[in-house]
Every structure is written in C-alpha cells, then in structure tokens.
Amino acid sequence: MRGHLCTASRVDTECETDSDSETMRCISCKEYYSRCDAGTCKECYEEASDTEEELKREIEDLKAKVAFLRFWSPLDLHITHRSPAGPCFTDVVLIASSDDGFIGTPSVPVPAHKAVLVSRSPVFKAMLENEMEESRSGTIKISDVSYDALRSFVNYLYTAEACLDEQMACDLLVLAEKYEVKHLKAYCEKFLVSKLNWDNSVMSYAFAHQHNAKHMLETALSLITDNMDKLTKRKEYIELVEEDPRLVVEIYEAYLSKQVNTAAHKDSSSMKP
Amino acid sequence: MRGHLCTASRVDTECETDSDSETMRCISCKEYYSRCDAGTCKECYEEASDTEEELKREIEDLKAKVAFLRFWSPLDLHITHRSPAGPCFTDVVLIASSDDGFIGTPSVPVPAHKAVLVSRSPVFKAMLENEMEESRSGTIKISDVSYDALRSFVNYLYTAEACLDEQMACDLLVLAEKYEVKHLKAYCEKFLVSKLNWDNSVMSYAFAHQHNAKHMLETALSLITDNMDKLTKRKEYIELVEEDPRLVVEIYEAYLSKQVNTAAHKDSSSMKP
Incomplete structure (x- = not known):
C-alpha cells in the first residue's frame, strides 16, 4: 500500500473511514466519498462549524435588538x-x-x-x-x-x-x-435591482439616473449594453432619444467602453505564450 | 492499489491530491492532510461556504437596520x-x-x-x-x-x-x-453570568433570586452546588442563613437533587451490557 500515512492503531481508533475501501465518511452529511471529492480537513471543518454557530448567535442578538428598537x-x-x-x-x-x-x-x-x-x-x-x-x-x-x-x-x-x-x-x-x-433608499434600490429585466431596463435606467440610484443604474446599463442589437427598435428607446438624449449618449459611451475593454482583454489573452 | 475510486483521468483533472502520496489538500486552509484527518466532502464544504457568506450578509443588513432604528x-x-x-x-x-x-x-x-x-x-x-x-x-x-x-x-x-x-x-x-x-434585563443578566465566579456566587444567587433572573440563578446555583464542601465556611453563607434561610434551603434542595440525578445516571450506565 503506497504512502499511507496512518499507523494501524490510528486507523482503528480515530479515522472515520470505511475499512474495506479507500472511501472516507463526510463529517457533515455522513455520506461516503472518495479522495476525488475531498473538501476540508477535520480542523477546518470544526472551525467552520464554530464560526457558523457564532454567526447564528450574532444574528439572533441583532434580531432581538431590531425588535427592541423598532x-x-x-x-x-x-x-x-x-x-x-x-x-x-x-x-x-x-x-x-x-x-x-x-x-x-x-x-x-x-x-x-x-x-x-x-x-x-x-x-x-x-x-x-x-x-x-x-x-x-x-x-x-x-x-x-x-x-x-x-x-x-x-x-x-x-x-x-x-x-x-x-x-x-x-x-x-x-x-x-x-x-x-439612506437606509430606505438602499432597501428600495435593492428590491428594484432584483426586479430588473430586459423589458423594464430602459425605464429603470432613466429612473435610476434621475434619482441617483447608482447600483440600479449600473445593473440596468449592463443589461442594456448586453442587448444593443435589440435596443434601437424599442419604444422606450425612441422616447428617451426625444426626451433626454444625453442619457442615450451615456448608453453608447458605456457600450463603447465595454467593447474596448473586451478587445483589450482578448489581446492580452492571445499574447500569452 | 486497493479500492482507489478515481479513474486516471479524474485524478489528473479534478482531484486536489498529491500525486506522490495518499495525502489530500484541504480546500480551505490549503494544507495537505491524510485520510485520518479528513473532514467534509467537497459538496458540504461548498454549501458551508455559501451559508457562511449568507449569514455574514444577513449580519451586515441587521447591523444597518440597528443603526437606522437607533x-x-x-x-x-x-x-x-x-x-x-x-x-x-x-x-x-x-x-x-x-x-x-x-x-x-x-x-x-x-x-x-x-x-x-x-x-x-x-x-x-x-x-x-x-x-x-x-x-x-x-x-x-x-x-x-x-x-x-x-x-x-x-x-x-x-x-x-x-x-x-x-x-x-x-x-x-x-x-x-x-x-x-426585557431586552435590557437579558443584556444585563448575560453580562453578570459572564462575571460569575466562586467568590461572588452566593451574593449573585441571592440577587438573581430577588430579581427573577432565572439564567443567572441557575448558573450561580450550579457553581455553589459544585463546591458544597467549601460553602458553610463562607461569610456570605452565614449571612444568608440569617437573612433569608429559605434561599439556603433551596441550595440544599438543588444539591440533593443533583446527587440523586448523578447516582441514577451512574446506575443506568453500569446496567448497560
């Protein structure tokens, strides 16, 4: 048996291994797994469990505090x-x-x-x-x-x-x-970002611009510049050109900058030996 | 090589194992470990990491909420x-x-x-x-x-x-x-429990009794009944007998109940085959 690091006695007393094969038993899900699917060592597993318990306790404390302060x-x-x-x-x-x-x-x-x-x-x-x-x-x-x-x-x-x-x-x-x-603004912005899609992206972009919602603006812009081929046919686009052409210019600037970055990235990748 | 579950190609491409020995590399601390010290499988490791990230995000959200509500x-x-x-x-x-x-x-x-x-x-x-x-x-x-x-x-x-x-x-x-x-009471009680020791145990017990601090009462009582041999010589004990003998009776009752439980536990252990 090549390179087995356990002494016989350690295997018998400490290892959670299946004695008939090279599989090990996961401390967490209790399933057997092979060396290929190994995750952490025992020490890291124990540390992670302690951390999780601590985090959960902290969450309970904070929830009680929120309930008290509300x-x-x-x-x-x-x-x-x-x-x-x-x-x-x-x-x-x-x-x-x-x-x-x-x-x-x-x-x-x-x-x-x-x-x-x-x-x-x-x-x-x-x-x-x-x-x-x-x-x-x-x-x-x-x-x-x-x-x-x-x-x-x-x-x-x-x-x-x-x-x-x-x-x-x-x-x-x-x-x-x-x-x-600020706290309410961040809360609403997070909600609106979670609802962003291609259909509402142009309206959301204009709204985010008007109300300084930076995260929403960036997410909407990224959605739009990923679908530039479909953009110019949209009613919202045509309206935006009428109403606030500077916002349309910013879309094109973002698109251009994305293209330049992608090209630069490809160049540097292809130059690698 | 007995019971090795990996095919040759999987070993080359996927396994984070040392090819010259039976050790594996921990995904978390990046150290090598032997089968004896195996913790979790890869899937559980990844789940645990996601959970930890989620818990940390929840803590950040709650902290912001506390700051807002304060x-x-x-x-x-x-x-x-x-x-x-x-x-x-x-x-x-x-x-x-x-x-x-x-x-x-x-x-x-x-x-x-x-x-x-x-x-x-x-x-x-x-x-x-x-x-x-x-x-x-x-x-x-x-x-x-x-x-x-x-x-x-x-x-x-x-x-x-x-x-x-x-x-x-x-x-x-x-x-x-x-x-x-309630929130403040729990906060103070937690602090006082963390400061409990043999020297202040009798005073703390009486204080907890007077103000219905149940967790503090139980912790102090447990500390006292673990050291009954030293109790009767203490000044605080003698004073408590004078001032509030019912509390002293409760100490003896708790001590007795502990002894009975310990004896019962020993009995049931010794009866196991």
Missing part, C-alpha cells in the same frame, strides 16, 4: 391615525398633496413624532429644528405622493420595514432620496 | 440634557430620587420622549397613557437609583446600548425588572 407596527399606526393628538403623543402631521395644493380629495393626515422624523432624516431635522413654518404649524406637506406611499414612508421611519411592489419601491425611493433617508 | 448617542443626550425643552422635542423628564424624596442634592433631570418610554416599557405605557400624575406633570420620579444609572437606563431605551461594569449591570437589571424592559 416602534409600533403599521397596524398600530393605522389604528391611531384618526386621533393624531391621542395617546401616542404625536406632535406633527404629514399630509400628501399634489403640486396644485389640495385640489381633489384632501388626504388623511399621517401623524408622527418630530423626534422620530428628526432622528431619521437630515432634511426633516433642518426643517423642524430651525423653526420653519412646518415646525410652527405642526404640519408638513409632502408634494406629489399618494397617501399610501406617504403612510408607508412614515411607517418605515418607525419600523425599518415596508411591504414593496415595484410601484411602491419607486415611490419610496423618490421620498427617501428627497428626505435623505 | 436614536441619538449617549453623547448627544448629554449635550441636550440641560435644555429639556430644546430642539429635541422631549416632553417628559425622569428624576432620580432616594426613598426619602429629594433629601440631599436634587438630581439633574433626564429628558426623554413619552413616545419612546411608552414604546419600550409596558410600565411607562400604563403610567403615561392613563393620565396619571406623571403624565400631567411631565415628571417621572424613579426611586432608589443613582443619576448615572438612570441616565444609562434612559439611554438604553433609545440606543439598545450600555457600557456595563458589575455595579451598573446590577442597577440596570433592577430598573429593567421594575419597568419590564
């Missing part, structure tokens, strides 16, 4: 939103309004605490701490937003949670951008 | 505590007082928001929502507590963070128990 749930907010001066000690209301003021049905006010708004958004902080009109009147008008989006926005400031679909993610990203709520 | 830092609270009606929109103050009222130096009031107190503690919730004296006056007197402990307590309600030593952990555990702030 304010009430959307449902609680719903229950109390009709009595803003009620037992929740709110001291400000937010009202969704269109650009034309209150034409149409006036929105139901969403009650909140100045302290919470100030702690979550530098824009609310400047607005409320500097004795501007909003602080004196206790009313903050938020333009161009639906009541549902405003309610979800305020709720997120309390709970760090939102129930998203694509429309809501766009609406909340716009609000998060406007009021500088 | 209110200001202790330092901020310190800066603003002299102007409770200032730009922080606080609507209540907490005052540390001894049992005799304000004899001695009156404490500096610690400003807070009713909404935060109510959201963190069922006791504050009942107190402030039911129009009790505290709600009307905007002043909550907290008896038998130092200013520092009160300040740390309020700060924890905003940030889920506290800087603990053993005295502070005891003080905060008492407050957490009184105002039913």
Whole structure:
C-alpha cells in the first residue's frame, strides 16, 4: 500500500473511514466519498462549524435588538391615525398633496413624532429644528405622493420595514432620496435591482439616473449594453432619444467602453505564450 | 492499489491530491492532510461556504437596520440634557430620587420622549397613557437609583446600548425588572453570568433570586452546588442563613437533587451490557 500515512492503531481508533475501501465518511452529511471529492480537513471543518454557530448567535442578538428598537407596527399606526393628538403623543402631521395644493380629495393626515422624523432624516431635522413654518404649524406637506406611499414612508421611519411592489419601491425611493433617508433608499434600490429585466431596463435606467440610484443604474446599463442589437427598435428607446438624449449618449459611451475593454482583454489573452 | 475510486483521468483533472502520496489538500486552509484527518466532502464544504457568506450578509443588513432604528448617542443626550425643552422635542423628564424624596442634592433631570418610554416599557405605557400624575406633570420620579444609572437606563431605551461594569449591570437589571424592559434585563443578566465566579456566587444567587433572573440563578446555583464542601465556611453563607434561610434551603434542595440525578445516571450506565 503506497504512502499511507496512518499507523494501524490510528486507523482503528480515530479515522472515520470505511475499512474495506479507500472511501472516507463526510463529517457533515455522513455520506461516503472518495479522495476525488475531498473538501476540508477535520480542523477546518470544526472551525467552520464554530464560526457558523457564532454567526447564528450574532444574528439572533441583532434580531432581538431590531425588535427592541423598532416602534409600533403599521397596524398600530393605522389604528391611531384618526386621533393624531391621542395617546401616542404625536406632535406633527404629514399630509400628501399634489403640486396644485389640495385640489381633489384632501388626504388623511399621517401623524408622527418630530423626534422620530428628526432622528431619521437630515432634511426633516433642518426643517423642524430651525423653526420653519412646518415646525410652527405642526404640519408638513409632502408634494406629489399618494397617501399610501406617504403612510408607508412614515411607517418605515418607525419600523425599518415596508411591504414593496415595484410601484411602491419607486415611490419610496423618490421620498427617501428627497428626505435623505439612506437606509430606505438602499432597501428600495435593492428590491428594484432584483426586479430588473430586459423589458423594464430602459425605464429603470432613466429612473435610476434621475434619482441617483447608482447600483440600479449600473445593473440596468449592463443589461442594456448586453442587448444593443435589440435596443434601437424599442419604444422606450425612441422616447428617451426625444426626451433626454444625453442619457442615450451615456448608453453608447458605456457600450463603447465595454467593447474596448473586451478587445483589450482578448489581446492580452492571445499574447500569452 | 486497493479500492482507489478515481479513474486516471479524474485524478489528473479534478482531484486536489498529491500525486506522490495518499495525502489530500484541504480546500480551505490549503494544507495537505491524510485520510485520518479528513473532514467534509467537497459538496458540504461548498454549501458551508455559501451559508457562511449568507449569514455574514444577513449580519451586515441587521447591523444597518440597528443603526437606522437607533436614536441619538449617549453623547448627544448629554449635550441636550440641560435644555429639556430644546430642539429635541422631549416632553417628559425622569428624576432620580432616594426613598426619602429629594433629601440631599436634587438630581439633574433626564429628558426623554413619552413616545419612546411608552414604546419600550409596558410600565411607562400604563403610567403615561392613563393620565396619571406623571403624565400631567411631565415628571417621572424613579426611586432608589443613582443619576448615572438612570441616565444609562434612559439611554438604553433609545440606543439598545450600555457600557456595563458589575455595579451598573446590577442597577440596570433592577430598573429593567421594575419597568419590564426585557431586552435590557437579558443584556444585563448575560453580562453578570459572564462575571460569575466562586467568590461572588452566593451574593449573585441571592440577587438573581430577588430579581427573577432565572439564567443567572441557575448558573450561580450550579457553581455553589459544585463546591458544597467549601460553602458553610463562607461569610456570605452565614449571612444568608440569617437573612433569608429559605434561599439556603433551596441550595440544599438543588444539591440533593443533583446527587440523586448523578447516582441514577451512574446506575443506568453500569446496567448497560
């Protein structure tokens, strides 16, 4: 037997090996495997198990902390939103309004605490701490937003949670951008990136551009430049050329730069001995 | 060569094995190891790596959430505590007082928001929502507590963070128990359990008993019953017999139950074929 490193006694007492063949037994899944499929040594396996346990404990601790720090749930907010001066000690209301003021049905006010708004958004902080009109009147008008989006926005400031679909993610990203709520913006952007596809790529690219969503912009751009042959026939493309040709120029610049990089990569590969 | 499961071509192309011996190379630490020290198969290694990455991402997400949900830092609270009606929109103050009222130096009031107190503690919730004296006056007197402990307590309600030593952990555990702030109680208890030793075991046992700290109680009791031969000579033991003999009875009961269990375990072991 060539090069067997175990002494006979070690094989008998310590090795988890099948004595009739050269297979070994995996400590994790308990299946037999051959040398070809060997993964880690025992020491690394044990270290990895310890690490995993530690990480899981850390996650439990953090989840408990989040639960502790979170304010009430959307449902609680719903229950109390009709009595803003009620037992929740709110001291400000937010009202969704269109650009034309209150034409149409006036929105139901969403009650909140100045302290919470100030702690979550530098824009609310400047607005409320500097004795501007909003602080004196206790009313903050938020333009161009639906009541549902405003309610979800305020709720997120309390709970760090939102129930998203694509429309809501766009609406909340716009609000998060406007009021500088970075955590919410990142949350919405991550959701929208997960929903990116060829069909919505041009619209998403323009949206991401408008609202400084860098990760979304890059992902959409990469999707578009991978399918340049199909681009010019699309309705969204033709509209974008009309409405914002600079954005179209940026698409072509990204495409060109990708081509140059790919060519350079091929050159350097082919030059290898 | 006995039972080698790899075909020649697989050995050349896929196996990370040393061709001159029966050793394998660990995918994780890159060291060679023998069959005796084999840990996992390759598939389990890859799964474990993916899991670890996922757990780490989850931890990052949770940490960002905690940072978002946390209110200001202790330092901020310190800066603003002299102007409770200032730009922080606080609507209540907490005052540390001894049992005799304000004899001695009156404490500096610690400003807070009713909404935060109510959201963190069922006791504050009942107190402030039911129009009790505290709600009307905007002043909550907290008896038998130092200013520092009160300040740390309020700060924890905003940030889920506290800087603990053993005295502070005891003080905060008492407050957490009184105002039913479970998260803080668990945090202090965990800290105190980590500081348990033979010297402080009897005191800790009595403290844990008094404040319903179950995990601390069990750990202290286990430490004591492991050292029964040294117990009766201790000053703390003699004092406890004087002050609260029922607690001493519980120690003996735990000791007895441990002995019975150990004996039963030995019996069942010796009866095995």
